[in-house]
Amino acid sequence: MSNFLLKIDQLTKTFKYFEFGPIDVRVEPGTITALIGSNGSGKSTFFRLVMQLFQPDSGHILYFNGELDSNDSRIKQDMGYAGGDLYQAFGQLSIRELANLVRYWYENWDEQKYQELVDRYQINQKEKYTNSSTGTKKKIAFIFALAHHPQLLLLDEPFSGVDFVSSRKMQTELVDFMENPNHAIILATHQQEEIKALCDYIWLLDKGKMIGIYEKDQILESWAYLSLNKMPESLRKHPHVIQMDSHPNRIITDSLAAIEPDLEQLGIEVTHYQRLELDEILTALLERA
Numbered sequence: 001m002s003n004f005l006l007k008i009d010q011l012t013k014t015f016k017y018f019e020f021g022p023i024d025v026r027v028e029p030g031t032i033t034a035l036i037g038s039n040g041s042g043k044s045t046f047f048r049l050v051m052q053l054f055q056p057d058s059g060h061i062l063y064f065n066g067e068l069d070s071n072d073s074r075i076k077q078d079m080g081y082a083g084g085d086l087y088q089a090f091g092q093l094s095i096r097e098l099a100n101l102v103r104y105w106y107e108n109w110d111e112q113k114y115q116e117l118v119d120r121y122q123i124n125q126k127e128k129y130t131n132s133s134t135g136t137k138k139k140i141a142f143i144f145a146l147a148h149h150p151q152l153l154l155l156d157e158p159f160s161g162v163d164f165v166s167s168r169k170m171q172t173e174l175v176d177f178m179e180n181p182n183h184a185i186i187l188a189t190h191q192q193e194e195i196k197a198l199c200d201y202i203w204l205l206d207k208g209k210m211i212g213i214y215e216k217d218q219i220l221e222s223w224a225y226l227s228l229n230k231m232p233e234s235l236r237k238h239p240h241v242i243q244m245d246s247h248p249n250r251i252i253t254d255s256l257a258a259i260e261p262d263l264e265q266l267g268i269e270v271t272h273y274q275r276l277e278l279d280e281i282l283t284a285l286l287e288r289a
């Protein structure tokens with residue numbers, strides 16, 4: 001039986017200087033996915049397509065087990081999106097006035113939850129939205145996204161520009177949100193600490209193409225530096241050797257389990273072993289792409 005919040009098939013969008021897709025991905029309930037990619041790789045484009053702020057050129061997006069497709073306006077009720085400067089067009093409104101407007105859009109708007117969140121983040125609701133600081137605007141978008149009880153949260157760099165204390169609170173908020181097994185989050189971020197702390201899956205986007213989908217724990221387990229007692233040149237061709245350095249003899253592998261028996265067979269001894277940090281793995285994957 002299908003169980004997904006989002007299922008995307010062969011989605012494409014072409015701009016004058018950029019081709020996005022074709023992209024195929026699927027989001028299951030109970031998961032947090034990090035959407036990673038260099039500046040301009042298409043992360044915000046992805047969110048805008050899912051939120052129907054852009055029309056795709058081709059492909060399909062199915063929402064909530066296929067019960068709703070992209071023609072159905074109800075999908076926005078069940079999705080919380082914080083990204084870009086969504087509310088700038090209403091910048092002359094105070095935050096309270098803006099909340100009154102946003103509240104009107106959502107059937108499930110929870111005024112008590114909204115109040116709790118503005119108190120927690122010490123938002124001055126009398127201030128004009130346009131005059132709010134960058135970090136405060138981020139927090140407001142985050143609060144609006146949560147206050148209508150979505151099933152799927154789409155967060156485009158929610159922590160960038162947000163102070164350390166608030167960022168920790170937001171992360172706790174996301175952990176609480178995931179207590180409901182029907183919920184899921186897609187999070188675009190450049191911060192490896194957040195990915196490590198929160199995410200189950202990593203989608204790697206490069207120049208508009210999805211170049212890899214990984215389980216975070218699995219890549220952290222399987223990538224390693226191995227120092228070797230000898231290093232025959234033939235190792236360079238091994239499918240799981242990502243990098244070779246000869247001073248001292250050291251390789252990076254993307255699969256410890258696959259390479260260890262081969263090294264043993266070649267009579268090569270591993271003298272030292274060290275895990276890679278997540279950002280080292282992601283950098284290597286992006287460089288390989």
Ligand SMILES: Nc1ncnc2c1ncn2[C@@H]1O[C@H](COP(=O)(O)OP(=O)(O)OP(=O)(O)O)[C@@H](O)[C@H]1O
Nearest residue numbers: 015016017018037038039040041042043044045046
């Ligand atoms: N409205 C638009 N009109 C024309 N081109 C666009 C438009 N929106 C996006 N693009 C193109 O899509 C590319 C990818 O932009 P996008 O904002 O999705 O990247 P990103 O991965 O979110 O980048 P960043 O990490 O810097 O936020 C841009 O470099 C631009 O060429």
